[in-house]
Amino acid sequence: MRGAVALLVLLFCLSGAWTQEESGGVRESDVTQQGHSAGRESRVREVQIESQMTDTSETTNEQTTTLPDIWTEMKELRDMVHNLGTIVVEQRENMEVRLTASEAEVKEQRNTVTDLRVELMVTKNKMEELEKENADLTAGLSGSKSQVEVLQTKNAAQAAELSAIGARVTASEAENAALETRLSASESQVEELKRATADRPKVAFSAGLTDSGTVGPFVAETTLVYTKIFSNIGKAYNPATGVFTAPVRGFYYIRFTAMSVQTSFYFYAYMYKNGQKIMYSQGYNAGGYETLSNGVSLELEERDVVYMRIPANYRLYDNSNNHNIFSGFLLFTV
Numbered sequence: 001m002r003g004a005v006a007l008l009v010l011l012f013c014l015s016g017a018w019t020q021e022e023s024g025g026v027r028e029s030d031v032t033q034q035g036h037s038a039g040r041e042s043r044v045r046e047v048q049i050e051s052q053m054t055d056t057s058e059t060t061n062e063q064t065t066t067l068p069d070i071w072t073e074m075k076e077l078r079d080m081v082h083n084l085g086t087i088v089v090e091q092r093e094n095m096e097v098r099l100t101a102s103e104a105e106v107k108e109q110r111n112t113v114t115d116l117r118v119e120l121m122v123t124k125n126k127m128e129e130l131e132k133e134n135a136d137l138t139a140g141l142s143g144s145k146s147q148v149e150v151l152q153t154k155n156a157a158q159a160a161e162l163s164a165i166g167a168r169v170t171a172s173e174a175e176n177a178a179l180e181t182r183l184s185a186s187e188s189q190v191e192e193l194k195r196a197t198a199d200r201p202k203v204a205f206s207a208g209l210t211d212s213g214t215v216g217p218f219v220a221e222t223t224l225v226y227t228k229i230f231s232n233i234g235k236a237y238n239p240a241t242g243v244f245t246a247p248v249r250g251f252y253y254i255r256f257t258a259m260s261v262q263t264s265f266y267f268y269a270y271m272y273k274n275g276q277k278i279m280y281s282q283g284y285n286a287g288g289y290e291t292l293s294n295g296v297s298l299e300l301e302e303r304d305v306v307y308m309r310i311p312a313n314y315r316l317y318d319n320s321n322n323h324n325i326f327s328g329f330l331l332f333t334v
Contacts, residue, residue: 200333201248205237206230209316209324214261216315221270224308224316226326234330242326243307246300250333254306255295259323260285262315269316270309273298291323297331 208228209215215224225242237244246252260267263285269292271279283292298306308326310316318324 201234201330203234203236203247203252204327204329205232205234205244206325206327207232207237207239208322209318209326211318211320213319214315214317215324216310217313218310220312221309222312224269224310224324224326226308226324228322230327241307243305244326244328246302246304246306248330248333249300249302251297251299251331252306252328253295253297253331254328255293255325256281256308256327257291257293257323257325258283259289259291259317260315261289261317263287266314267292267316268311268314269294270311271296271306272309273300273306274304289317289323299334 207226207230209224209226210228216222223242225239227239229237229239232239234247236247244254254271256269256271258267258269258281260283264287266282266284267290268283269281270277271281271294278298279294279296281292281294283290300306306328316324
């Protein structure tokens with residue numbers, strides 16, 4: 001009887017252990033540890049039960065069995081089984097609580113791992129973006145450095161050019177100062193010349209001989225009267241007499257032109273100063289029209305006279321084309 005009861009207790013304990021081993025959803029390490037703990041407790045119970053069974057067997061062999069003893073032992077065994085069942089239930093409940101906690105922890109850790117993976121991916125993407133930005137910044141910095149070097153070279157060239165321009169400007173300023181000095185001196189000279197010119201008399205004349213054609217021949221040497229006045233500044237030439245009278249002492253330039261149409265003949269023109277012949281001009285007409293001209297610079301005193309004459313028996317020719325001109329002007333006073 002005791003052996004049967006012990007066997008039932010053993011089977012009950014093993015059934016509890018098997019139930020604990022079959023429950024899942026926890027991490028392998030926790031389940032394994034819990035299984036080992038339950039196994040150790042089961043083996044302890046088995047040893048206790050075997051010890052009790054051995055004691056029971058020995059007691060059965062040593063003494064005669066009586067009914068009150070059996071019921072007493074049965075009661076003890078019942079209490080023992082009840083206690084063992086209570087312990088198993090408590091252990092099972094503890095295992096379930098621990099299993100639930102382990103499952104929650106595993107779930108939380110999985111969520112944490114998932115969050116960490118997401119965060120890692122985000123961080124990795126940010127790192128890649130930062131690396132790309134860094135590469136772009138490096139390339140931009142290299143380009144900027146090259147541009148800065150080019151600008152520095154240009155600035156150096158411009159500085160040299162500006163220095164050269166500054167030197168040229170300085171030289172130009174000095175040259176301008178010298179030119180201003182010369183200009184001031186020239187202006188002073190011009191003013192002096194203006195004053196001198198304003199004080200100096202203006203003398204110039206020019207006159208044509210005639211529009212009538214042939215002049216001469218005359219029986220004696222005759223003064224030529226140039227009646228066609230082109231200019232007579234200072235009124236020093238007299239168109240009635242053909243005589244120019246110097247209004248002031250100075251140097252004068254006097255000139256004339258003459259023309260002949262008498263073929264195979266000589267023609268002449270004389271210039272006189274105060275009754276003295278100072279110029280003798282001769283031409284020869286081989287055929288058609290022949291002209292001659294001459295001029296001289298004279299120092300004349302105030303009221304000296306100059307005029308032109310033609311010798312006896314010779315001719316000149318003039319018309320509206322003004323082939324015969326008598327002219328002169330004052331160069332400067334003395």
